[in-house]
Amino acid sequence: MSTSIRYQQITEGSTVFFAPEQKNKDKGPGKKQGLPFYNPAMELNRDFSIVVVQWLLSTGQRKHFSLLDGLAATGVRGLRFSNELSGSFDVIINDWSEESFFVMQKNVKEKSLKNIRCENQNLNSLLLEEKFDYIDVDPFGSPVSFVDAAMKSIRHQGVLAVSATDTAGLCGVYPKVCLRRYAAHPLHGPIMHEVGLRILLGFVAREAAKHEVGIQPILSYKTDHYMRLYVQIHRNIPSANKTAKRIQPISKKDVYPFKDEPGFIGPLWTGSLHDKKIIKMLKGIGERKTVGTKKKMMKLFSLFEEESEAPLFYYTTNELGSLLRCSPPKLEELWETFHQHDLPIFRTQFDPTGFKTPASFDEVKTLFVKSCKNSEWNYV
Ligand SMILES: C[S@@+](CC[C@H](N)C(=O)[O-])C[C@H]1O[C@@H](n2cnc3c(N)ncnc32)[C@H](O)[C@@H]1O
Structure with a gap:
């Protein structure tokens, strides 16, 4: 396997790393080739994580932080953490695919990175074995099968980051899929993207509350092909109660365009999508970082700041x-x-x-x- 892989050298942020050359660039996620896939379209997603984790390292209460890139593929996100963040921390990059493990190890060795460890486990097993201050769950498709174990593993005041690419389910194209995965009724119509994002947040909130954990969304967003959220974790019963209260169904009659239809959407997260105070700090950190999507990211920070005080829906x-x-x-x-x-x-x-x-x-x-x-x- 090792000799047959052809590599390309890529720079993202200020990190140079290797990813397998893609034979058929149009085919999307390289699962079919069996090789770990580097998706340049997710650069914004990774740039945001650089800024959020830098905030955690700079303001968190711990002496030393443990950061997990749980579904790492080439390891690009964790490699960037290791190379681009300042503070006292270790990075663990994990992927259950042998090919990924091989590529991740090659990257760590080539760059002589010291504060990074490669793992080749089922993410759920790793989460049951170790505790982390930051967990990144970035799957192909839905994150639902990882959030329960992530809630057991994440430390008090840590940050959990979750991506979902199953937006067709969350936005109501496939309502039965949404009901099965997220136990919620979506909406297919004008405000479906916000409803979908709030269903995802509601799901994460419920998985937290059942473990007597509360969540505080730091930032939550939807792009053309994925949703992403960062939540800070509070391990105490009052926070869990507050979190549980914010998961509510909404009557269809109360949602614009108002229709006289029976039934409800959700249950979904009815609290704020972002934390205004933290977004202000993230803006400052973002300005100082070398990231490829800075212009777009800064524009989005301003939007999130404004949106953090706004009511539900639009x-x-x-x-x-x-x-x-x-x-x-x-x-x-x-x-x-x-x-x-x-x-x-x-x-x-x-x-x-x-x-x-x-x-x-x-x-x-x-x-x-x-x-x-x-x-x-x-x-x-
Ligand atoms: C979308 S890719 C990750 C992309 C990566 N985070 C990035 O930014 O480039 C998802 C990865 O999850 C891995 N994976 C899927 N299920 C897993 C599991 N249960 N445990 C560990 N890895 C898993 C796959 O092998 C794949 O490489």
Whole structure:
């Protein structure tokens, strides 16, 4: 096996590493080739983890931290931790595939990295054996089979990072899949991405609460093909109770576009998606790091900061425009009208034409029409 692998040298962040050359670049995740797959499209995902883990190392209460890249493939994320983070820590990179283990070991040896160990285990076994301050769960597909063991392993005030690429289930294309995996009813419609992300968070929250653990989301986001969240762990019963209270079903009647349909969506996470104070600190750390997606990442931090204070769910100007028969106003005009009426309005990561507000639906309609220059209706 070792001699037949052809490698390419890749730089991500400020780390140089080796990944197997991909024979068929169009085929996506290299499972079919049996070789660990390096996916450049996940650079933003890894850049965020560099910033979040640096925050943990800089502000956490421990003298020494143990960081686990649990589903490591080539090991790129853990290699980057080892090379790009400052503080007192060890990195463990784990993958159950022999080919991955071989590639990870090659990378560690070539770079003479000292604070990093390679493991070749089923992640769930490793999580039952050891405790960690940071656990990264980045699977192909759904993370559901790893979160229970991760909750047993993660230390108080540690951070658990979870990715999910099964977005079709979470966003309601396959509602039965969502029900089976996440025990929740999704929604297929305008706000499905936020509903999906909150179902994933709700699932993680429930897995925590059953172990008498509470979670505090640091940041949570959805991109074109995956969802990702970082939660800080609080190992005590009051936090677990607070967490459990935030997992709620939502009546379909209370969700825009309001329909007179029976039933509910979720249960899902009804608390904030981000921690505003921590996001402010992450912004500062992000500015100082050498990461390839810095521009995009900093833009997203600003959006998350704004979104952290916003209520659940959102409207889009396109839908309101067709409902109210006026062509959608520019967002600046809408913001100005809301501010003139002392009503809060927030941008959202889920749609560039979306907005969140605690205003009532009647107020939203009135102010929306006021902002439309060519409205046929006059709501005032
Ligand atoms: C999406 S890839 C990980 C990508 C990697 N985190 C990165 O940033 O490049 C998922 C990896 O999980 C590994 N894997 C799947 N199930 C596993 C399990 N139960 N225990 C350990 N590794 C597993 C696969 O071999 C695969 O390499």
